[in-house]
Amino acid sequence: MNLTEAIAKLDELEKSTYALNHAQSILYVDGDTVAPKNSWKGRGMALAYLTELAYKQLVNPETGEMLETILQHKEETDEVTFRKAELLKENYDEYNILPMEEFVAYQELTNESGAVWHDAKEKSDWDLFAPYLDKIVAFRRRFASLKDPSKPAYDVLLDQFEKGASMESLDPFFRTLREDLSPVIKEVAAREKPVPAFMKRPWSVHDQRLFSRKVMALEGIDPLNCTLGETEHPFTDSTNKWDVRITTHYYENDPFSSMYSVIHEGGHALYELNIRDDLQFSNLANGVSMGVHESQSRFYENIIGRSRAFCTPLLKIMKEVFPDQMKDITEEELYSAINLSKPSLIRTEADELTYSLHVMIRYELEKAMIAGDLKVADVPGEWNRLYKEVLGVDVPDHKRGVLQDSHWSFGGIGYFPSYALGSAYGVQMLGQMEKDVDVWTTVEKGDLAPVTAWLADKIHQYGSLKKPQDLLPAAMGGSLDAKIYTNYLKKKFSELYKL
Amino acid sequence: MNLTEAIAKLDELEKSTYALNHAQSILYVDGDTVAPKNSWKGRGMALAYLTELAYKQLVNPETGEMLETILQHKEETDEVTFRKAELLKENYDEYNILPMEEFVAYQELTNESGAVWHDAKEKSDWDLFAPYLDKIVAFRRRFASLKDPSKPAYDVLLDQFEKGASMESLDPFFRTLREDLSPVIKEVAAREKPVPAFMKRPWSVHDQRLFSRKVMALEGIDPLNCTLGETEHPFTDSTNKWDVRITTHYYENDPFSSMYSVIHEGGHALYELNIRDDLQFSNLANGVSMGVHESQSRFYENIIGRSRAFCTPLLKIMKEVFPDQMKDITEEELYSAINLSKPSLIRTEADELTYSLHVMIRYELEKAMIAGDLKVADVPGEWNRLYKEVLGVDVPDHKRGVLQDSHWSFGGIGYFPSYALGSAYGVQMLGQMEKDVDVWTTVEKGDLAPVTAWLADKIHQYGSLKKPQDLLPAAMGGSLDAKIYTNYLKKKFSELYKL
Numbered sequence: 001m002n003l004t005e006a007i008a009k010l011d012e013l014e015k016s017t018y019a020l021n022h023a024q025s026i027l028y029v030d031g032d033t034v035a036p037k038n039s040w041k042g043r044g045m046a047l048a049y050l051t052e053l054a055y056k057q058l059v060n061p062e063t064g065e066m067l068e069t070i071l072q073h074k075e076e077t078d079e080v081t082f083r084k085a086e087l088l089k090e091n092y093d094e095y096n097i098l099p100m101e102e103f104v105a106y107q108e109l110t111n112e113s114g115a116v117w118h119d120a121k122e123k124s125d126w127d128l129f130a131p132y133l134d135k136i137v138a139f140r141r142r143f144a145s146l147k148d149p150s151k152p153a154y155d156v157l158l159d160q161f162e163k164g165a166s167m168e169s170l171d172p173f174f175r176t177l178r179e180d181l182s183p184v185i186k187e188v189a190a191r192e193k194p195v196p197a198f199m200k201r202p203w204s205v206h207d208q209r210l211f212s213r214k215v216m217a218l219e220g221i222d223p224l225n226c227t228l229g230e231t232e233h234p235f236t237d238s239t240n241k242w243d244v245r246i247t248t249h250y251y252e253n254d255p256f257s258s259m260y261s262v263i264h265e266g267g268h269a270l271y272e273l274n275i276r277d278d279l280q281f282s283n284l285a286n287g288v289s290m291g292v293h294e295s296q297s298r299f300y301e302n303i304i305g306r307s308r309a310f311c312t313p314l315l316k317i318m319k320e321v322f323p324d325q326m327k328d329i330t331e332e333e334l335y336s337a338i339n340l341s342k343p344s345l346i347r348t349e350a351d352e353l354t355y356s357l358h359v360m361i362r363y364e365l366e367k368a369m370i371a372g373d374l375k376v377a378d379v380p381g382e383w384n385r386l387y388k389e390v391l392g393v394d395v396p397d398h399k400r401g402v403l404q405d406s407h408w409s410f411g412g413i414g415y416f417p418s419y420a421l422g423s424a425y426g427v428q429m430l431g432q433m434e435k436d437v438d439v440w441t442t443v444e445k446g447d448l449a450p451v452t453a454w455l456a457d458k459i460h461q462y463g464s465l466k467k468p469q470d471l472l473p474a475a476m477g478g479s480l481d482a483k484i485y486t487n488y489l490k491k492k493f494s495e496l497y498k499l
Numbered sequence: 500m501n502l503t504e505a506i507a508k509l510d511e512l513e514k515s516t517y518a519l520n521h522a523q524s525i526l527y528v529d530g531d532t533v534a535p536k537n538s539w540k541g542r543g544m545a546l547a548y549l550t551e552l553a554y555k556q557l558v559n560p561e562t563g564e565m566l567e568t569i570l571q572h573k574e575e576t577d578e579v580t581f582r583k584a585e586l587l588k589e590n591y592d593e594y595n596i597l598p599m600e601e602f603v604a605y606q607e608l609t610n611e612s613g614a615v616w617h618d619a620k621e622k623s624d625w626d627l628f629a630p631y632l633d634k635i636v637a638f639r640r641r642f643a644s645l646k647d648p649s650k651p652a653y654d655v656l657l658d659q660f661e662k663g664a665s666m667e668s669l670d671p672f673f674r675t676l677r678e679d680l681s682p683v684i685k686e687v688a689a690r691e692k693p694v695p696a697f698m699k700r701p702w703s704v705h706d707q708r709l710f711s712r713k714v715m716a717l718e719g720i721d722p723l724n725c726t727l728g729e730t731e732h733p734f735t736d737s738t739n740k741w742d743v744r745i746t747t748h749y750y751e752n753d754p755f756s757s758m759y760s761v762i763h764e765g766g767h768a769l770y771e772l773n774i775r776d777d778l779q780f781s782n783l784a785n786g787v788s789m790g791v792h793e794s795q796s797r798f799y800e801n802i803i804g805r806s807r808a809f810c811t812p813l814l815k816i817m818k819e820v821f822p823d824q825m826k827d828i829t830e831e832e833l834y835s836a837i838n839l840s841k842p843s844l845i846r847t848e849a850d851e852l853t854y855s856l857h858v859m860i861r862y863e864l865e866k867a868m869i870a871g872d873l874k875v876a877d878v879p880g881e882w883n884r885l886y887k888e889v890l891g892v893d894v895p896d897h898k899r900g901v902l903q904d905s906h907w908s909f910g911g912i913g914y915f916p917s918y919a920l921g922s923a924y925g926v927q928m929l930g931q932m933e934k935d936v937d938v939w940t941t942v943e944k945g946d947l948a949p950v951t952a953w954l955a956d957k958i959h960q961y962g963s964l965k966k967p968q969d970l971l972p973a974a975m976g977g978s979l980d981a982k983i984y985t986n987y988l989k990k991k992f993s994e995l996y997k998l
Contacts, residue, residue: 019548039742049518
């Protein structure tokens, strides 16, 4: 196979892979949003077959030869094509680890397990979900050991979500977070502020739906390219920059839960929506890693969405949609309300200060599960113990405890650390952004376009074309430094709580 | 290939076909319901590839041999397997008519055309849609002439939606409808009743959504197996009996438009939901023809849903959801309101008496288009002329005229007559049902289960296992007789309007 033939073959494979991924992606989104509950069986059959097709078209000697040919001709290949081949080779190697039947069976397992997790969460019943997690853990361990027997299995899994992440780098990262933040969390807890009366007013789902649209508009999301669905657990899915889906979950007693889901998922969406046109419909048309992805979502959610400046445009649209509830509320009161900090049960609703410790707990549990030191049956007990030890809270049931997140149900073991890494990346990006953009003036005016343009320029546009290690230093002004993150949090919450 | 091998091959093909159909079906539903407007491009690419795969796995010598083998061994093959092969052979022959590229191109055309139709309808702009319809008509004509050059092209298309239907049988059918109903329509128009004041009250979409759920429950639809979406044009889609989707469209000035869409699509859904378990995930797990399908949807919509007896449970749930609007309204007033008859513009909102003439107009236009006697550019003029001639109404714009229906945009030329045939079938089924079931007593009690059980027994359970000509005579107590249908309508409206 010569280079021209190899590039033609890559092009063809790209088209068919796009089609199969597109179909699978929409089946998942549909399954999680509007599909009837009993539809999992037929969907599972369809997904299994699509997985089988994807496997077959990727794992064959011809693909191997094509990839070798391109990768051996770096000099004569343009950057985009070379990077496509490089990324595809990673997939190819992974798919070659296990026979097709095992991949298909795993695919069916996670499809079913997603449905079971929903049910188990609703019923707060760990025993329903445990047999599935048992199988998922076994598969992930086996996969990791086959992929790279020289490394601890959990490092192999971490690397899948954030290239280069390992326990060696994450252990000290989380240690710094815990050491630096625990004293602040205690001080803040000692000065506990009451939940303001206005937050206890009822917030109809009907009005919250209208509010979501305004929040998306404020964030600069074009509804022609991105729609909002409703799910138990909010997520973002993208097939291309003209077809992005985000979801949220409404609670009648709290408008901020859904609002921050919308802003967070909207941040993921903006990343996908701003990827260059010429990378679309290829394997480069996705955010490059989960850490970088979470840096964007958490940037909008917290750094922008929980800033003092954001309270100006936010209060304005809240008064439009919720005139009764927001009557007489000032920006300052709103700022205080959206930054109430208190150790709590639910990660996605945690305040900015305590958030990373929720992630740390999951990191510790995953490490132990994958190392084989913690049995699935013992996970709830250990979860509850860590929540008490680290955050000082008692977990009343599994629904609000170990069953709250969907990640394990789809096999996302090793994913959680990305949330904390992303949060830290984002804070360092802010430092750089402030050199180029008058961030708080434009946010206060309700114009987030300059913020998004900066992120699009540094991060979004490239999709997966540039590796995290090529993107991040420029955007962050250096390498990861947990201290910058903890100092940001210490400063913000010292001011808020007058410590 | 021996019979055992052939059956194994059929089984394998059935699984992969199910998977591809499932994916395509969900992509369509998603595209019409919640997908971002700009998502059509990526979806088109995915659908084209799935179509290509479906074509390739069906159209090959091995499939041909498998089908021949089974069809030659009717005696040794069970009924279900034989019928699967028989139906598949029809597909196989159709797919063999044209090269794959043409099918894929047509698939892409209809995907795009669906999006363009939406836009054209919104803007009431025929010229936007016309070039697409031009290509669709050309394709359908070419397809029909290749499929069976011995028959008029339109007969070939009719046969695709209702086996055996032809202009020879439909011309007199529609002639009877027009001759028998036109005088009644005129008499009714002369005694025009005013629209009752309560119907002019506002009906919030929020409340209508709640109402839809109650209507579905009344109809006996299990939301675990069937969900309701919202689209410009209501439809039903089913991948299997545990995954059926219906859609509706809400208007703030009219609760009955959406309600009758829900009941109508719910009738389609019940057909799919009641197909035997052992036929699922095969080509027999669908209603057998559009005429039979419409007989079910229009049975629930009109024969049940616009009956005097149904007003008892209907008024009850309307008073629950719309206490202000329905205050002081009696069952008799409701019955009169839902049966107001007046020649109008929109087929899906037409009353039972004038409905079939809307269909007849489309039938005449399609005949002329496919015969080549009517250019696409001249369709709007002819549409407006026929609406004036047949129904006496002036069409103010294309949105409420020639662009109102989605059918032509997806290539469904020859589909419309099924609505009128189905309506007529349904009336004959009622005559038989009344011999077995105390229909009006149970409907009045709000218990539709005995009605559905009768239809499930006679029609639903079989899916496509039995042909229309084997199903219908038993369910209808004989063959189609337009007079039974027109007599039913004449009697109902003579009583309602005291003619």
